[in-house]
Amino acid sequence: MNHTTINGWVQIALFGAVLILLTRPLGGYMTSVFAGKRTFLSPLLRPLERGIYRICGIDETDDQHWLTYAAAMLIFSFAGFVILYGIQRLQGMLPFNPAGMKAVSPDLSFNTSVSFLTNTNWQSYVPEQTMSYLTEMAGLTVHNFVSAATGIALALGLIRGFARRSAAGIGNFWVDLTRSVLYVLLPIAIVFALIFVWQGCPQNLAAYTHVTTLQGGSQIIAQGPVASQEAIKILGTNGGGFFNTNSAHPFENPTALTNFLQELLMLAIGAALTNVFGRMVGNERQGWAIFAVMFVLFLGGVIPEYAIESHGNPAFAAFHVDQAPSAMQPGGNMEGKEVRFGIADSALFTTTTTDASCGAVNNMHDSLLPLAGAVPMVNMMLGEIIFGGVGSGLYGMLLFVIVAMFVAGLMVGRTPEYLGKKLEAKEVKMAMLAILILPLSILGFTAIATVVPAGLAGIANNGPHGFSEILYAFTSVTGNNGSAFAGLSANTPFYNTTLGLGMFIGRFLMIVPMLAAAGSLAKKKIVPASLGTFPTTSPLFVGLVVGVIIITGGLIYFPAVSLGPIVEHTAMLHHTLY
Amino acid sequence: MLQHIRPAIVMIIAMTVITGLAYPLAMTAVAQLVFPYQANGSLIRVKGKVIGSVLIGQEFTSPRYFHPRPSATTEPDPKDPTKTISVPYAADNSSGSNLGPTSKALVSGVQAEAAKLARENPATAIPVDLVTNSGSGLDPDITPAGALFQVPRIAKARGLPDETVRRLVLAHIDPRFLGILGEPHVNVLELNLALDAVNP
Numbered sequence: 103m104n105h106t107t108i109n110g111w112v113q114i115a116l117f118g119a120v121l122i123l124l125t126r127p128l129g130g131y132m133t134s135v136f137a138g139k140r141t142f143l144s145p146l147l148r149p150l151e152r153g154i155y156r157i158c159g160i161d162e163t164d165d166q167h168w169l170t171y172a173a174a175m176l177i178f179s180f181a182g183f184v185i186l187y188g189i190q191r192l193q194g195m196l197p198f199n200p201a202g203m204k205a206v207s208p209d210l211s212f213n214t215s216v217s218f219l220t221n222t223n224w225q226s227y228v229p230e231q232t233m234s235y236l237t238e239m240a241g242l243t244v245h246n247f248v249s250a251a252t253g254i255a256l257a258l259g260l261i262r263g264f265a266r267r268s269a270a271g272i273g274n275f276w277v278d279l280t281r282s283v284l285y286v287l288l289p290i291a292i293v294f295a296l297i298f299v300w301q302g303c304p305q306n307l308a309a310y311t312h313v314t315t316l317q318g319g320s321q322i323i324a325q326g327p328v329a330s331q332e333a334i335k336i337l338g339t340n341g342g343g344f345f346n347t348n349s350a351h352p353f354e355n356p357t358a359l360t361n362f363l364q365e366l367l368m369l370a371i372g373a374a375l376t377n378v379f380g381r382m383v384g385n386e387r388q389g390w391a392i393f394a395v396m397f398v399l400f401l402g403g404v405i406p407e408y409a410i411e412s413h414g415n416p417a418f419a420a421f422h423v424d425q426a427p428s429a430m431q432p433g434g435n436m437e438g439k440e441v442r443f444g445i446a447d448s449a450l451f452t453t454t455t456t457d458a459s460c461g462a463v464n465n466m467h468d469s470l471l472p473l474a475g476a477v478p479m480v481n482m483m484l485g486e487i488i489f490g491g492v493g494s495g496l497y498g499m500l501l502f503v504i505v506a507m508f509v510a511g512l513m514v515g516r517t518p519e520y521l522g523k524k525l526e527a528k529e530v531k532m533a534m535l536a537i538l539i540l541p542l543s544i545l546g547f548t549a550i551a552t553v554v555p556a557g558l559a560g561i562a563n564n565g566p567h568g569f570s571e572i573l574y575a576f577t578s579v580t581g582n583n584g585s586a587f588a589g590l591s592a593n594t595p596f597y598n599t600t601l602g603l604g605m606f607i608g609r610f611l612m613i614v615p616m617l618a619a620a621g622s623l624a625k626k627k628i629v630p631a632s633l634g635t636f637p638t639t640s641p642l643f644v645g646l647v648v649g650v651i652i653i654t655g656g657l658i659y660f661p662a663v664s665l666g667p668i669v670e671h672t673a674m675l676h677h678t679l680y
Numbered sequence: 681m682l683q684h685i686r687p688a689i690v691m692i693i694a695m696t697v698i699t700g701l702a703y704p705l706a707m708t709a710v711a712q713l714v715f716p717y718q719a720n721g722s723l724i725r726v727k728g729k730v731i732g733s734v735l736i737g738q739e740f741t742s743p744r745y746f747h748p749r750p751s752a753t754t755e756p757d758p759k760d761p762t763k764t765i766s767v768p769y770a771a772d773n774s775s776g777s778n779l780g781p782t783s784k785a786l787v788s789g790v791q792a793e794a795a796k797l798a799r800e801n802p803a804t805a806i807p808v809d810l811v812t813n814s815g816s817g818l819d820p821d822i823t824p825a826g827a828l829f830q831v832p833r834i835a836k837a838r839g840l841p842d843e844t845v846r847r848l849v850l851a852h853i854d855p856r857f858l859g860i861l862g863e864p865h866v867n868v869l870e871l872n873l874a875l876d877a878v879n880p
Contacts, residue, residue: 158694174684181688181692241700243703244696276687280691295707304721305712306712306721311723315731317738319739321770323771346773347817351816352737358863359862361861361862420791421790423808423811428825431826432863442865444862447863463815464815469779564784670780670781678782
């Protein structure tokens with residue numbers, strides 16, 4: 103029986119429509135910014151930008167070789183790591199700490215630093231019980247900006263690889279980073295932080311509020327500078343919540359409007375970057391073709407997610423529980439969900455947060471029905487290239503495009519080309535290396551964690567669901583997503599360390615081969631298009647890339663997904679409980 | 681390599697000043713000026729005393745009040761701080777149950793809640809939100825169905841006609857945003873305050 107509602111589908115359709123409408127204007131603005139053209143914000147921001155270059159000793163006209171670009175990125179990331187680690191260890195002695203939080207433990211500080219530095223924002227801790235306001239602002243919020251800006255910079259490096267001809271360099275990391283923060287992330291974050299406050303997100307530096315409730319009980323209400331972090335958490339596809347339950351918490355996501363805006367912000371920059379790509383390579387339709395690949399895969403996630411979740415849990419039927427939708431309730435699988443969002447908005451959020459590498463959640467993924475839990479898992483396994491993390495989504499997708507064009511070339515016995523660049527052994531090898539590093543980490547660490555006692559000790563649910571918790575965790579960190587089947591007790595030395603390594607591998611071991619491919623592409627000449635050139639703006643191209651992505655993901659991960667969600671689904675249908 | 685060390689260090693410091701201090705502190709100042717009520721947690725006062733936040737659910741067990749959804753939040757056990765005990769609606773430690781769909785603990789919990797509710801209103805099927813834990817453990821809302829289900833109990837406990845209480849519920853349904861976004865819901869604290877206003 104169909105338990106979805108027309109309103110649910112209308113909400114999803116509206117989301118898709120607004121995303122499409124945003125892509126071109128935002129893409130146009132971002133293209134101008136990265137080309138160094140004047141925009142309406144330049145009078146305000148250009149002096150600040152130049153001031154930053156001056157104190158840092160940066161020559162903004164310097165064009166960097168890919169190795170220099172990569173080195174700048176790595177050293178910058180390391181400097182950020184050291185400061186973030188230091189702030190957490192010292193927070194007990196620093197200001198803005200009304201709740202009196204003590205120093206964070208060394209293994210947790212390591213995990214959290216890697217987590218925010220790699221744009222993962224996996225959280226092994228309960229923020230409102232662990233982090234001071236200073237750590238949230240000067241530590242975590244900063245990395246929400248700069249890790250996202252780093253992702254955008256890296257994507258620009260790869261785009262320039264395709265766009266330039268016979269060029270030695272791929273741009274300037276410092277300039278890309280600074281412009282991404284000042285002109286793109288900061289202005290949008292300011293606007294949305296204020297919208298979020300208007301809707302109910304707190305923004306204060308006060309101590310937690312102790313109240314006597316209406317019935318006479320006592321309650322401690324956590325407070326803090328929530329809205330400012332919320333805006334960049336979502337916009338930068340970071341996803342690290344101010345509170346433990348992230349965007350399910352009414353202070354992080356108070357209304358249906360904030361929820362809709364958060365879903366949009368998660369994908370907005372990733373979508374706009376496809377347009378930036380099109381403009382920079384000189385043909386916007388190339389960007390729309392990539393957008394189409396992403397949009398098809400987005401629909402392939404959100405439609406089953408909503409349909410599955412609307413059904414509810416068959417085990418409850420015996421207790422006279424009503425899970426059917428009506429004018430008076432959304433029905434469906436409400437465990438781990440908020441009433442104001444119901445099923446459709448939760449399904450849409452779950453899909454967008456794992457299409458992007460965001461990892462914010464507005465419902466508890468651990469309590470999703472088995473196959474509905476497989477959707478976010480598969481989204482992440484495909485590499486979070488469905489709009490994806492800011493920057494990382496586009497460069498991940500372009501790596502798949504290289505592989506897809508290679509496959510197309512094999513089929514017709516021609517050297518593959520993309521955008522006039524011949525794809526030769528080096529680029530294809532680098533693309534494959536970057537793609538294969540992810541399953542190595544996901545499946546390798548999952549295998550280890552399911553056999554060692556320290557790994558098994560973290561499981562919260564028995565049966566196949568326990569395996570899903572581990573698989574989800576390593577998929578999430580390697581994909582730099584950060585969402586969780588949160589029952590897993592991950593704040594242990596074993597998980598803090600292995601998950602930290604997974605984040606590191608998923609980010610940096612993928613980036614280096616990707617930049618190598620970018621550098622090698624930039625050097626090439628452009629081959630003029632001929633009759634034999636594969637048209638890369640056609641539906642055939644979109645179909646081919648979608649196919650390559652699904653086959654690559656399907657072949658590698660299908661056995662693992664079978665052991666978790668698929669086994670659990672059949673168990674649920676047979677009323678087996680664990 | 682060495683030429684990157686100065687820019688890396690100065691850049692991270694500059695970014696910390698701009699995005700980690702100037703941005704959140706400026707937002708705090710503007711928010712406190714323009715939206716002081718929301719910026720301080722949407723706190724509700726009754727006779728001058730703060731009794732909670734309109735956005736954060738709170739526990740109600742008395743039969744005279746509408747009850748919120750089950751909550752999975754915990755606090756450290758006062759007797760043994762290494763353990764935790766169930767404290768519903770602990771607003772400094774948000775948490776869902778994180779129970780999977782084939783979990784025995786989930787199903788037995790739902791069964792127990794359902795049995796309790798069936799006693800107070802045996803005629804009606806139990807709305808699913810009343811027997812399931814919310815994502816945050818702090819859900820301030822129940823569905824309109826979940827509120828209407830509780831009407832007979834409250835009417836009886838307060839000696840009011842069912843119809844009076846039912847009307848109160850219908851008047852407190854927050855509709856979808858612009859008729860499209862989200863789901864209709866009823867804020868439990870606001871509804872209970874309205875109930876106390878009608879029948880102190």
